[in-house]
Amino acid sequence: MYISPIAVFFGFVLIWQFGLQILNVPVFLIPKPTDIFQAAVENLGNLTQSALQTVTESLVGFVMSFVGGVLGAVLMASSKILERSLYPYAIILQTIPIVAIAPIIVIWFGAGLNAIVIIAFIIGFFPMISNTLIGLNSVDHNMLNLFRLYNASKWQTMWKLRLPAALPYMMAGLKISCTLSVVGAIVGEYIAGIGGGSGGLGYAITVAATRLQTAYLFACGLAASLLGIVLFLVIQLISKWILSSWHESEMSVEN
Template sequence: MTVQTAATKNNQIITESVQQAKGKDRGIRRGTLIGPMIAFVVFMGLWQFVPMILDIKPFILPKPTDVLNAAIQDWNLLWPAIQITITESVIGFILSAVIGIGISILLASSRILEISLYPYAVILQTIPVVAIAPIVVIWFGSGFNSIVMIAFLIGFFPVVSNTLMGLNSVDKNMGDLFTLYNASKWQMMWKLRIPAAMPYVMSGLKISCTLAIVGAITGEYIAGIGGGKGGLGYAITVAAVQLKTPYLFACGISGAVFGIVFYLTVSWFSRFMLSSWHESAMKVEK
């Protein structure tokens, strides 16, 4: 009876501890939602009332209501610009992901290739995009093709850097095990190194997706065209010239919202790929 009573008490203690831990997790989750919401409401309130109190003109600092009205009034211009920027960014991101991962696998397969070619990828990243953009325009012409290339170039290096780091960070014991079983170089690449590098690849894609948007909008400043075919970068340039500050804010906020959605989409894909086996994604799922 004494042993059974002690075991029962231990089970009760464990159950209470688990329930307390779950309660703490729920409290933390509520805090992660409530905190940002309160901060957002406070920020929007200050943004709305400070210009009213200080009598700041809308062309200097528009209120949120001014920005919303401008977005509604010029929606026939804003929505096509958003669609164009989305298309350019997504295509540039896909190119950077596919080509970047492919080149990383090629470099990781040969130490000589990695030593010979990787420094040039670093040099490409260190050159400012505003310096490369005019050359890209000369080669590909103004408009869509040049903007996609700029988005690709600015999002390319993070994919290569992170993927190559992951391919070169394989556990030594696992590598020795594959060698013991006489695995070929490509068998080791496809069955060991690439799966082990997936967390690094996903980190690179998360960085690249946001940089692709920056590259697309930057490219639109330089290579954008009008006539209803310009993206958010071109729309921002026109709004600034015409002192349409509320519409300028609407364009900038639209780009930011798209960036957040794009990043969350890639993050969801990362969790989908890693949640069944990698600890970082499994913790997110909990």
Template sequence: MSAASEGGRGGAWARVLAPLLMGVLALGAWEMAVRHFGVPAYILPGPVDIARTLAADGGSLAASLMVTLRITLLALLIAVVSGVALSVLFSGSRWVEMTFLPYAVMLQVTPVVSIAPLIIIWVDNVQAALLVCAWIVAFFPIVSNTTIGLNSTDRNLLDLYRLLGASRWQTLVHLRLPAALPFFLAGLRVSGGLALIGAIVAEFVAGTGGASSGLAYRILEAGYQLQIPRMFAALALISLSGVAIFLALSLVSHLLLRRWHESALPGER
């Protein structure tokens, strides 16, 4: 086994163990501080109380988590399809980009919490309204990054494709889209977390209860009932879900880029 491969494996283990060790130390310090100062659980529960709540109410919280994740992943999928399609239009026509990109920017910079009530009023179906809110938040990073990637294609390679008589479709499929893939994947990792945030914010605004409610409603419900450990348990599930989404998208990015792109090749830092 070469020294480079051993170093790569050591670096991979370090990336896993370092944050895990830091997390364990932080949770231990949190638990010790809560016990030492006698902080009541209705103000700040310790990790042990939160873990007990997760064990006791894990079924209902997991069901609500599935509702939130379904909206998040569906919104991300729609954002990918619509964002890539719009980026292709932008890269194909400068006039189209100049005309419509400012409106995409306006959509992004408008806080979703301010327009979510209007969307929920305009859209009769609550789940569809939540989906629209999550899509709005996740949409722009994919459009922005993919458009930059498509416009950053090597001009010399574009000239070569023209000399070879390639059509615009062949140039797009075989040159521009592969060149934009690293940019798209970077935007996708950002949009994954934003879609989750958009779904949670929309659920807060909608305040829908019942069996089909998401984790945001469980947080509101626990707050009204002063079940603070349950609130922290729901927050922990949201955080872990966001981390899981980011790690999954990072893995997809690594698998797609590891053989040819500099950002995914092993190297020293």
């Protein structure tokens, strides 16, 4: 299962390494994998500190988008009037480019951690609320009729039927939101980042670009990508743990 992607990865790295050597491309234009690795080792302390800062911002924004998205979806699913009134504004919030509203967020919340977390929250909020709402509205009508037959209240139906049925959709939203939260944190650090030693990967990328430290810039970018991959894999494991016993999307296929 993993042999093919691993082989492709190593093949790509070898072509990248020896192709640039053969073509004699300058390091400041495109660094070789060995140059990137060397830059990462030489700046390991700063890179680790920046990555930890970005992880903190991403996780806080991600948790906020999860809680806000689920609560917002539950409220809208409980009332069609609320859904028709509020959901269009969630769509509008998603369609506005985050770089356009980031300066406003900085003005409102100040430069630094608060603004970065808000930006990470905003960019991860819509996938969470959208997927959860679809799941809550996709419950089997026969099951809804059964709950009505037993005089279940609206919140009993929500807690015992609609939320469990929406779990696969929520997991899909989490997989999207967790990676977007990293993107949001990086964008936030570009615009509202903290300077000095407490800056995240976005700030480190900005500094490396201004100094033409291309190899270190690539190292920071790859570190940010790795953070997104790790978060995705964690959510994937949680999804498998929750859904593997009853939902087709995570059940083992028997040949």
